[in-house]
Amino acid sequence: MIYFYFEVIPARPSFIKAVCCERYAVVVWVTLASRFEQQESFVQFSSFRTKREFSNASTLVNSTLDEIYSVTVINLSPDTTYTFRVVTVNQYGHVTSNAVSCQVKGKLNEGKDVFSY
DSSP states (O other), X not given: OXXXXXXXXOOOOEEEEXXXXXXXXXXXXXXXXXXXXXXXXXXXXXXXGGTTOOEXXXXXXXXXXXXXXXXXXXXXXXXXXXXXXXXXXXXXXXXXXXXXEEEEBSOOOTTOOOOOO
């Protein structure tokens, strides 16, 4: 009997959308699982204020199944345009989604912390 083993990098996250609200954004995407390997995804973001360098905005999400995933990114600055992307990784490599942008509206509430989960 002959066995074949395939090393498959994850599929690129698709249909990524970002909706900005007051001080937070919700990032939604679809992951097509390879069905062969465990894979995880996380959201990254950048803005003009961060000199366009991407920072991790979320912990890893187990994205082994073909599903729709979402992450809420909190504590964003008002009146700022953010760019988001999703990175999916497995033991054979990583892929990055297309980037999407949206603008956070509103004014900073002095003396109040705004948290949204």
